[in-house]
Amino acid sequence: MGILLDSLKRLEYRGYDSAGIAVVGNGLQVYKDKGFIANLEAQLPSLEGTTGLAHTRWATHGPPSKVNAHPHVDCAGRIALAHNGIIENFAELRDRLKEKGHAFRSETDTESLVHLVESHYEGDLEAAVRSALREVRGSYAIAAVSSEEPGIVVGARNESPLVVGVGPDETFLASDVPALLKHTDKVLYMMDREMVVLTPDGAVIKDLEGRPVDREPQRITWTLEDAEKGGFEHFMLKEIFEQPAAIHETLLGRVANLDVNGFFLDGFTSVKLVACGTSYHAALAGKYILEEIAGVPASAELASEYRYSHGPQERPLVILLSQSGETADTLGAAREAKRRGCKTLAICNVIGSSLTREADKTIYTRAGLEIGVAATKTFVTQLVGLYLIALRLGLDRGTLGDEEADRLKDELRSLPRAVQGILNRADDIRALAEKYGDARDIFYIGRHVNYPIAMEGALKLKEISYIHAEAYAAGELKHGPLALLTPQTPVLAVAVRDHTYEKMRSNIGEVNARGSPVVGVGTEGDRELPKFVDDVIWVPELSPVFVPVPVTVAMQLFAYHAARKRGCPIDKPRNLAKSVTVE
């Protein structure tokens, strides 16, 4: 029980609105509750047993509640099952099972699965799960136990991550590695449409037809302590301060030559960047980065939209960005891109993740483990990955000259310092965040490559501080949003010295005229900007295309300190999950 609860806490970052635990010992005992894992822990009696499972839920079907929490139990109280993902045909299954007399308690798609397994159960859990899965459409990572078969856990995966941990005399199943690290560093990664049977002696992986699959365990080299806060108040702050090192790692050995084996030489004339959430903001910035450095036409699209749009006849290189490599919509987009005959390139932080197996080629960001739900170092290293790709692309296609490339490489190498420069001013940014952190709404404006950065800044603020924040392309203000401005709505304006500077100044003028306080993000040494804004956050002077990196870090600190002042649970914002493995 201790192992289950401890491991569960290590997965809390994936989302948590309710939690539950099932232990097979003296029969099957199941406890669950709404809210944080601590709520569950507080009311648990001591449970004896050597086999069990636990789950933390993030609601998709049915609101967060005690009854909707996993694990779910069959009518007879013999089988308990936890599930990540979405069962698409659950309504149809539920109606059929209800007709057969199964009693449903919750509103979840998962409960139909446990009753389906029960309907096939004749004392062999593995066989029952296999039969059940043949009738199921959708994505799942499941774990099931039966009171009649102590010592056995059955798992299965389809489009939702699942890993097996192999220890001496113990075997584990989890949706992510951090849950296992305290107990073993030997893991087996499961693939789609595979099942696994766990016994104390080990794990046997089979396909859905029951044929054994041979898989070598992999050794995890990072440690559980990587996941600890190391003296910082929050993971997010720790991860913000790790960014200079993360950029160093991502650049390492690649500035002189990003080795892609001629991948960029042919097969496309344009680039499409596809992603969700924060990664989508990197994709939007990537459009400007690729166009400016590599001179190649580029566009960005949300993965959830791209999948269901009708692609034109052209065959762009499709670049897919996902920190975890498990984002369901991005994975779907990767498959769709291949179906359309496009070359695919992934930018991903997790080695061996599903996206890296789908894409033709992967450029890894080397940000290390990120625990804070709000992406920080993984976003910044995605930008760095895009710079590296743009340089290689431009050189390979002859659109970028050697001399210009050398100049850009020098600037790229200076990014860790530029970020450190912002971190050195963290106290100034904190003071501003505390000054404006009481606002109900804050608007972010920017132009060109800093427009997506404004979007990312607004996203950071809303996700962790719960302040309503919106970003606008500065030129769009007067087409509507200006109506929202009052003296109580601060505006954060990126007004660095680039070709949009003069236009930004007029936009700031429009804001000033409504009496809204303006925080400018400006280039060090700009003596003009302070005359137009109430406060300034300074960023080091860089070529405009690289400025998003320090600007992003400034906005992360602003959001962090605003949230901290408001007493928000920064590492675990309400309703949010780290990687969204549902569609």
Add this chain to the structure above:
Amino acid sequence: MGPRDVLEGAVSMKAVILAAGEGARMGPFTASEPKVMIPVGNRPILEYVVQALVDNGVHDILVVVGYRRERILSYFQDGKAFGARMKYVVQGKQLGTAHAVAECRPQLDGTFVVLNGSNMVDAKFLADLLGHDGPGVMITQSDRPRSYGVVTVKGTKLVSITEKPAEVISNLINTGAYALDPSVFPVIEGLAGEGNHDLPAVLTALAASVGVDAVRTDGMWVDALYPWDLLRLNQAALKGVHDVRAGTIEPNVTIRGRVSIGDGCTIRSGAYLQGPLSLGAGCEIGPNAVLLPSSSLGRNVRIGALTTVANSILMDDVSLGPSSVVQDSVIGSGVTARAGLLAASGPGDVQIEGEWHPVPQIGALLGEDSELGNGVTVDPGTVVNERARVSGGARLRGTIPSGGVVL
């Protein structure tokens, strides 16, 4: 002792490392990081202290942090990568060393050692400190006792510690390393009531009551008071450097002595590397560049063609253009110099905190993120503070202020 300690066979002794101070006498090199994080031999000074503790089986380390503490936290984190369990205690106001130790009181239940995070020590030094019972102070001989607390001893017992004496009474000084136990806390409280927050006074008081051992050591203890001392620490650190080859080394590169080359480095053809040298990850050394002992280059350092670097510390992200000469110099993170920087060594007078110090052999002391144009000459002992901008062709001497512009 918890069951975890029994299982791992660890010594239950805890260590307190004092790392809250800024280190103002380090000039521009503590502009954005605390003194303990200044790199020598490509590792922060504090890492040598942690290493010496771990080598002696002391794994539970409390670090008292204050000034720019994020730099320490994000480097050491929970200490796992260094074989230690590190925890941090924030000293809000840096009142003094006794106050710093008192801040750790809730976490200290048995005997413990106190070390200064900016003094480089080796395992032998610590073994001597750990190897005895009761309160103790580590003492050593110094050639500049006036900068330290001078100790008076009777046999092996401490009589008193006199801070920075006007007259030379002895050349035996207090290293700031102590062995203590919780009985020290009432003494600290008592002296704090009188406005004295420093450990030497506490030790002098203890000497008069329960007695304090004065332990002499022939282990290593190197202190850095001023920036040029860093070169001495760097030499000491590089004595332990191992031969490592990583990255790309082009043909016709000459490597002699012990040279550590980090991941992702590129060493261009014709370069001459004479150890001991340490190159961090991702460095690019241009064609026919010459690196001479004892030099440390941090991460992502670029050295142009035909440039010579000797007995110097170049911190992370430094970029030196072609045809430059850098000797006996300390160059802070992110400094960029275009072609033809001349920072040759010679005798120089260096101004630190308003006082002038004659230094027999010194090159340039360049603060972080300074930018130097083409053909800049830096006279021996010149201090360029952080973020200065120097136009091409300038000749620098004396002190260039922080953020200053030299045309």
